[in-house]
Amino acid sequence: MNNIFNPVRFWLLLKKTVYERPLQLAGFTLLPLFVVVVMYAFLKTVNGFEVAQTASFAIGLIGGGCFVASLAFGYFSSKAMGYSYLMLPCSVFEKWLCGVLLVVLYLAVFLLFFRITDALFITYFKQHLNPARANYKAVYNSVTLLLFDSGMGTSAIAMFLNFSGAVLVGSLYFNKAPFVKVALLIAGCWCAAFVLNLVIVKWLIPGAANGVPYLHVWINVGKDVARLDMPEQAEHLVKLFFTGVLPVILWSTAFIRLKEKEF
Amino acid sequence: MIRITDLTFGYNRKNLLFQQFNLSLQPGNIYGLLGLNGSGKSTLLKSIAGLLYPLKGRVEVNGFQSGKREASFLSTVCFIPEEVYVPGITAERYVNLFAPFYPLFNRDQFATYLQIFDIATDKKLDKLSYGQQKKFVIAFGLACNTATLLLDEPTNGLDIPSKKQFRKLIASVMNEDRIMVVSTHQVRDLDSLIDQVIIVNNGVLLLNESLPAVEEKLFFGIVEHTAGRQDILYAESVLKGEAIVATNDARQFSKINLEHLFNATVEHPDEIKKLFNGETHE
Numbered sequence: 001m002n003n004i005f006n007p008v009r010f011w012l013l014l015k016k017t018v019y020e021r022p023l024q025l026a027g028f029t030l031l032p033l034f035v036v037v038v039m040y041a042f043l044k045t046v047n048g049f050e051v052a053q054t055a056s057f058a059i060g061l062i063g064g065g066c067f068v069a070s071l072a073f074g075y076f077s078s079k080a081m082g083y084s085y086l087m088l089p090c091s092v093f094e095k096w097l098c099g100v101l102l103v104v105l106y107l108a109v110f111l112l113f114f115r116i117t118d119a120l121f122i123t124y125f126k127q128h129l130n131p132a133r134a135n136y137k138a139v140y141n142s143v144t145l146l147l148f149d150s151g152m153g154t155s156a157i158a159m160f161l162n163f164s165g166a167v168l169v170g171s172l173y174f175n176k177a178p179f180v181k182v183a184l185l186i187a188g189c190w191c192a193a194f195v196l197n198l199v200i201v202k203w204l205i206p207g208a209a210n211g212v213p214y215l216h217v218w219i220n221v222g223k224d225v226a227r228l229d230m231p232e233q234a235e236h237l238v239k240l241f242f243t244g245v246l247p248v249i250l251w252s253t254a255f256i257r258l259k260e261k262e263f
Numbered sequence: 264m265i266r267i268t269d270l271t272f273g274y275n276r277k278n279l280l281f282q283q284f285n286l287s288l289q290p291g292n293i294y295g296l297l298g299l300n301g302s303g304k305s306t307l308l309k310s311i312a313g314l315l316y317p318l319k320g321r322v323e324v325n326g327f328q329s330g331k332r333e334a335s336f337l338s339t340v341c342f343i344p345e346e347v348y349v350p351g352i353t354a355e356r357y358v359n360l361f362a363p364f365y366p367l368f369n370r371d372q373f374a375t376y377l378q379i380f381d382i383a384t385d386k387k388l389d390k391l392s393y394g395q396q397k398k399f400v401i402a403f404g405l406a407c408n409t410a411t412l413l414l415d416e417p418t419n420g421l422d423i424p425s426k427k428q429f430r431k432l433i434a435s436v437m438n439e440d441r442i443m444v445v446s447t448h449q450v451r452d453l454d455s456l457i458d459q460v461i462i463v464n465n466g467v468l469l470l471n472e473s474l475p476a477v478e479e480k481l482f483f484g485i486v487e488h489t490a491g492r493q494d495i496l497y498a499e500s501v502l503k504g505e506a507i508v509a510t511n512d513a514r515q516f517s518k519i520n521l522e523h524l525f526n527a528t529v530e531h532p533d534e535i536k537k538l539f540n541g542e543t544h545e
Binding site: 001002003006009012015016019020021078079080081083084086087088089090091092094259260262263 | 309312313314315316332333334335337338340341342344346347348350351352356360361363364365
């Protein structure tokens with residue numbers, strides 16, 4: 001018997017995972033999608049398309065990803081469920097892959113859903129534009145689909161990978177209410193990073209007004225405030241860390257933690 | 264075979280529960296694991312199941328290191344904890360989802376066990392009573408036909424007829440290749456079920472003997488007076504006099520009273536060890 005990966009066994013595990021808690025899984029997937037539609041519709045009316053696209057994409061993707069990730073290894077809220085999960089005759093890799101696959105599937109479903117939602121809203125908007133308007137063409141062209149490979153799209157996907165990875169790890173460390181505890185932990189880490197960054201910036205740069213970890217610093221120049229960006233090469237390294245290195249660390253930590261999980 | 268070698272374990276490194284604990288369990292036996300609350304019974308079972316890792320030492324089950332939790336190991340072990348988990352699905356779906364993981368699972372046996380336990384299969388499992396859920400999981404665990412079956416307080420939550428059915432069922436599914444370990448603090452539930460008794464207290468193995476060996480070495484009976492008798496290890500007042508556990512110097516046959524054996528062992532561990540050839544089987 002292959003103790004690392006067996007496709008039949010993995011398929012059985014996947015089937016068991018889905019059919020064991022179908023309503024919960026469907027609810028955790030559909031709720032963020034519903035929120036996206038409501039948010040998009042509301043923000044489009046109040047703030048316009050760009051804000052609606054950005055906010056609903058980021059919140060739906062990151063929030064929904066965390067929701068689904070909390071479900072992927074969410075077996076440890078009760079002793080009985082935890083024992084049942086750990087004693088199920090599958091390899092650690094298969095269990096981890098199954099959890100990861102749920103999160104990745106959510107990403108795929110979300111991207112597809114968002115693209116359709118975005119396209120429908122934009123099409124509706126464009127169909128109802130009055131061609132007789134003076135600036136018809138400019139308004140028509142100003143509204144475009146949100147590109148997933150744009151700066152905003154890649155940042156949101158990177159945050160999705162980081163936050164869902166953190167929740168995956170968190171659900172293996174915190175048996176009760178992992179979602180809340182991880183959210184508090186992330187908020188705590190961000191605040192600590194912000195303060196630390198500010199302290200270092202104020203120490204190194206006289207006249208520094210504010211700083212965002214770890215990309216920009218605002219400096220008082222006379223009565224104005226100027227933005228100082230991180231050198232391009234250093235910024236590239238920071239982005240690489242948050243889009244590649246950190247997610248890999250988090251997702252592989254989930255595997256190691258699952259392997260070492262005692263219950 | 265289950266072999267525990269020099270097991271050191273503690274939930275806290277400063278307060279170890281087991282220190283260099285050794286135990287060997289052979290196939291073809293039903294072991295009754297007895298101990299007070301917090302004595303380490305569940306911890307021992309969980310260590311055997313691979314749910315807990317030893318700080319030092321090894322736990323081997325049929326040649327597998329249990330802590331690795333390999334798929335091939337897990338398909339040969341069934342651990343039924345005190346609190347059981349059943350999802351909100353029907354029995355039929357449960358079997359369809361969980362049984363394929365156990366190559367020796369037998370549907371006919373499972374149907375028979377459900378009938379014996381009188382479990383309604385038309386309802387969703389989470390709508391069953393706690394006792395019914397437990398019986399369902401026990402029936403499923405037995406039908407998996409795993410080489411090792413670990414049951415932690417299986418009779419907790421079962422009504423009196425169910426406890427009787429449980430004993431009958433366990434006795435009927437036993438075979439030469441299987442090891443069953445049943446942990447409980449309700450020793451009467453193990454009456455006429457086990458063939459080997461293990462008593463642990465505070466992480467120390469006090470006794471691991473077959474029932475015939477216990478019958479040979481100890482006498483269980485009721486006497487009018489205990490005054491002046493040096494052979495008595497344990498005495499308890501009962502209606503007809505004093506229920507005693509004494510050394511069986513006269514080689515008399517007596518029916519083992521597990522509760523009294525347990526009390527005698529916990530109260531006089533050194534005498535019991537000495538009696539069983541100075542040491543208990545590891």
